[in-house]
Amino acid sequence: MRISVDFTICADHGQCAIAAPDIFRMDDEGHLAFAEYPDDARRSEAEDAADACPEQAITIID
Amino acid sequence: MAHPSTAGHVVIAGAGLGGLRAAEQLRAAGHAGPLTVIGAEPHLPYNRPPLSKELLAHELPGAGPGGSANGQDGNAQRGIGQRGNGETATAELAVLHERIAFRRRASVADVGFRLGTAIVAADLDGRRLSLGDGATVGFDGLVVATGLRPRRLGVPGPAGPGSGRHVIRTLDDCLELRADLRAQLQSPRAPRVVVVGGGFVGCEVACTVSALGCDVTVIEPAGPPMLRVLGDELATAIQRHHERAGIRFLTGVSVLAYTGLGHTGLGHAPLDHTALDLTGPDHARGRRVTGVVVGDSAEPGGTEPAATDIPGGPISGGPALAGAVLPADIVVEAVGSVPNTEWLAGTGLDISDGVLVDNSLAAIPGTTSTAAGGTLVVAVGDVARFPNPLFDDIPRRVEHWSMPTDTARRAAATLVGRLAGAVEDTGPFGPIPSFWSDQGELRLQSFGSPALADDIRLAEGDPGEPRAGLLAEYYRGGRNVGSVAVNLPPSRQRELRAALAAATATAV
Numbered sequence: 258m259r260i261s262v263d264f265t266i267c268a269d270h271g272q273c274a275i276a277a278p279d280i281f282r283m284d285d286e287g288h289l290a291f292a293e294y295p296d297d298a299r300r301s302e303a304e305d306a307a308d309a310c311p312e313q314a315i316t317i318i319d
Numbered sequence: 320m321a322h323p324s325t326a327g328h329v330v331i332a333g334a335g336l337g338g339l340r341a342a343e344q345l346r347a348a349g350h351a352g353p354l355t356v357i358g359a360e361p362h363l364p365y366n367r368p369p370l371s372k373e374l375l376a377h378e379l380p381g382a383g384p385g386g387s388a389n390g391q392d393g394n395a396q397r398g399i400g401q402r403g404n405g406e407t408a409t410a411e412l413a414v415l416h417e418r419i420a421f422r423r424r425a426s427v428a429d430v431g432f433r434l435g436t437a438i439v440a441a442d443l444d445g446r447r448l449s450l451g452d453g454a455t456v457g458f459d460g461l462v463v464a465t466g467l468r469p470r471r472l473g474v475p476g477p478a479g480p481g482s483g484r485h486v487i488r489t490l491d492d493c494l495e496l497r498a499d500l501r502a503q504l505q506s507p508r509a510p511r512v513v514v515v516g517g518g519f520v521g522c523e524v525a526c527t528v529s530a531l532g533c534d535v536t537v538i539e540p541a542g543p544p545m546l547r548v549l550g551d552e553l554a555t556a557i558q559r560h561h562e563r564a565g566i567r568f569l570t571g572v573s574v575l576a577y578t579g580l581g582h583t584g585l586g587h588a589p590l591d592h593t594a595l596d597l598t599g600p601d602h603a604r605g606r607r608v609t610g611v612v613v614g615d616s617a618e619p620g621g622t623e624p625a626a627t628d629i630p631g632g633p634i635s636g637g638p639a640l641a642g643a644v645l646p647a648d649i650v651v652e653a654v655g656s657v658p659n660t661e662w663l664a665g666t667g668l669d670i671s672d673g674v675l676v677d678n679s680l681a682a683i684p685g686t687t688s689t690a691a692g693g694t695l696v697v698a699v700g701d702v703a704r705f706p707n708p709l710f711d712d713i714p715r716r717v718e719h720w721s722m723p724t725d726t727a728r729r730a731a732a733t734l735v736g737r738l739a740g741a742v743e744d745t746g747p748f749g750p751i752p753s754f755w756s757d758q759g760e761l762r763l764q765s766f767g768s769p770a771l772a773d774d775i776r777l778a779e780g781d782p783g784e785p786r787a788g789l790l791a792e793y794y795r796g797g798r799n800v801g802s803v804a805v806n807l808p809p810s811r812q813r814e815l816r817a818a819l820a821a822a823t824a825t826a827v
Contacts, residue, residue: 270764271809272564275816283809300535304424308340308724313366313421314588 258297259318262289267314272305281306325738326352327459330448331439332662334358337464337700339421344731345462346426346784350738354430355456357448359465359659361435362490365419368720370493371523374415374755379497380818381502381531386747412494419490419550438465438662440814443696448662463663463674463682463698464727467718472515476577476608483608484577484650487524496651500528503648509534511648513611517544519756519763521653522561526759528651529566536645537569538574538613548765549803552773553791556782557761557805564759569645572613578644579606610644656718658702673716674698676705678748680730681737695737697730698745699723709749709823710768710800718751751820752801760786764812767801767819769793780805790815798822 260280265303269288273281280303281291296310307315329345331338334356342354358364369375376382423430435449440736441461448456469486485496503510514525517539529535537544543554544561557577560570564575590632660670668682669675674696675683680703682696689712698705700723704714729748756763769775772793780789793801799822 268757269809270762271812272753272755274809275753275813278813283806283812285810287808287810309721311366311368311720313419316422 258295258300258303260282260291260293260295260317261304261316262291263312263314264289265312266312268312270311272309272311273315276309277306306316324349324351325735327738328353328355328457329462329734329738330354330456330458331356331462331464332448333462333464333466333659333700333702334360334362334364334432334434335464335466335723336701336720337466337702338462339364339423339427340727341462341464341699341731342430342723343424344429344727345735347728348731348735350731350735352459354427355458356430356432357436357438357450357456358432358434359437359451360489360491362416362420363432363434365416366421366425366489367419367488369419370485370490371520372527373489375493375497375500375524375527376420376531377415377418379501379531380599392497395627408494409495409616412490415494416490441663441666446695451736454746459695460738461732462730463610463660463696464700464723465637465659465662465702466596467658467701469652470655470657472574472652472654474574475605476612477579482579482606483648484652487520487651488656490695496649499649500531500533504531504533506648510648511646512536512649512651513538514651514653515611515646515657516653517546517558517568517570518543518653518655518753519545519548521615521651522557522758523717523756524651524653525566526561526564526757529564529715530759533566533649535648536569537561538569538572538611538645540571540573542570548770550772550781550791550793551589551770552775552777552827553789553803553805556785556789557758557763559783560758560761560785569613572615574611575614575642577608577647577650578610578612580609603689608647608650610646611650612644613643614642627827634693656701658716660702668696673702673704675714678706678708679733679745680705680726680748681733695734697734699726699730703730705748707749707752707768708747709751710771710795719754721753722750749823751816751823753816761805761807763803764807764809764815765798765801765803766812766816767793767823769801769803771800778802779807 264275267289271283274283280295284290307317331341405501437451438448439451446458469488486492512528514521514537517537525535525537543558546554548801631657658673663670676698677683680697701716701718703726704716706712706714714792749765752768754765772795774794776792778790778792788807789805791803
């Protein structure tokens with residue numbers, strides 16, 4: 258599983274970091290940082306984060 | 320999760336975010352039977368929040384890179400010029416829809432979408448739906464996800480297509496407002512936009528069109544914007560901020576009527592008395608709005624207005640304003656929403672305000688419905704009125720973007736359980752409400768239910784400078800029930816949400 262974030266539309270709302278804190282976090286500058294290849298066991302969390310993104314900027318690639 | 324695999328035809332009424340999430344969650348919960356999503360709009364599910372913000376401004380004259388969701392991506396945007404013919408409008412619709420369409424999970428690739436057709440009646444006992452096109456659709460389980468539509472002001476004046484009066488709920492609404500803005504922005508004079516309603520959507524639209532160069536006035540009878548949710552101190556601080564950014568607020572007054580083209584020319588001149596015959600046939604459809612007649616909010620539709628011009632600058636309301644006419648080239652009404660539940664009339668379900676459901680999102684059968692009819696209906700999203708044990712046992716509708724996703728998960732588990740004949744006890748459903756609102760330079764982020772508070776404390780920041788960051792905490796009976804952060808770093812959100820989760824956890 259690979260996570261892709263479209264940074265041209267990401268607006269740093271941070272909802273993904275609430276939904277899947279083990280994959281996404283907001284750094285001290287308020288910008289998104291994330292694990293590109295999370296463990297497959299975290300699939301459900303990753304989907305929750307993609308669902309929660311207000312800009313729908315997160316794609317999960319198998 | 321060890322859910323049983325269920326068959327049977329589940330119909331999802333509504334093709335918005337809630338309908339899509341319901342389909343995905345039904346599959347995730349083990350439903351293997353056919354799924355049909357029926358939507359009144361002709362479009363596949365799309366994301367609504369951008370309609371009042373980046374999508375509204377996208378590539379309009381005056382929109383900088385910041386006014387667009389994506390200033391760098393030139394590819395998909397070619398063809399959205401300044402022409403206004405039908406072909407271009409169709410191309411624009413396709414391009415804009417593509418920008419906000421939800422991706423659909425592979426698990427829902429086989430879901431049938433019947434779009435552009437509203438459901439007009441339901442027979443829950445017979446398990447049949449009647450559609451607007453005359454078709455009948457049977458079901459074994461039903462998900463109500465028909466959402467809301469904008470409330471409209473029933474005041475005299477021009478109305479309907481071409482009148483310059485707009486709402487923002489659907490992609491089509493957004494396109495109509497964009498077309499009007501595009502035409503008005505060609506004028507050498509800044510278009511005068513009046514936003515009726517100072518809630519979250521009204522404020523977002525006001526900020527968006529102000530950034531495009533429009534001269535914007537927000538009319539709100541209740542007081543400072545977003546007052547009911549934010550409370551006076553924060554609402555006033557945000558109003559002052561928006562005023563400094565050039566948006567005028569007219570508070571404490573209501574809209575009595577709209578004036579139309581032919582009465583006041585371009586709307587600059589004071590009205591003569593004949594112009595205020597607001598009930599005559601001259602206000603038939605097809606006429607264009609030129610002004611907004613405002614009056615004391617304590618007397619909606621009260622005394623005959625006397626013509627007065629409204630001077631520029633911030634104005635506080637009061638009787639002196641009664642009958643004043645605010646010139647307007649475009650009006651956007653953002654005065655709340657009405658649940659789309661008329662099609663459930665006569666089913667026995669309680670549709671007095673959305674669909675009344677229990678904490679598992681199952682519709683509560685009414686006195687005239689059989690148990691069999693009622694128990695196979697669940698509701699999701701902003702149309703579902705459910706009790707949230709984080710706060711109390713009072714069922715409420717929640718019009719937040721996070722709610723369709725949260726409720727769809729629970730509703731799907733409930734429906735699959737009922738279809739399998741095994742009702743699972745999955746514990747109380749207590750989602751933490753959450754919303755954000757982007758308004759110009761301000762970003763509001765809320766957790767919990769601030770509107771329930773009886774005590775509001777400004778915990779951080781200077782109300783004179785919301786841009787630098789504010790935090791308000793909301794209490795009811797001494798217990799924290801919500802927080803609203805303005806321009807705080809997103810890295811603070813987990814902490815704010817966790818604090819609220821801890822404070823409300825004892826109630827579950």
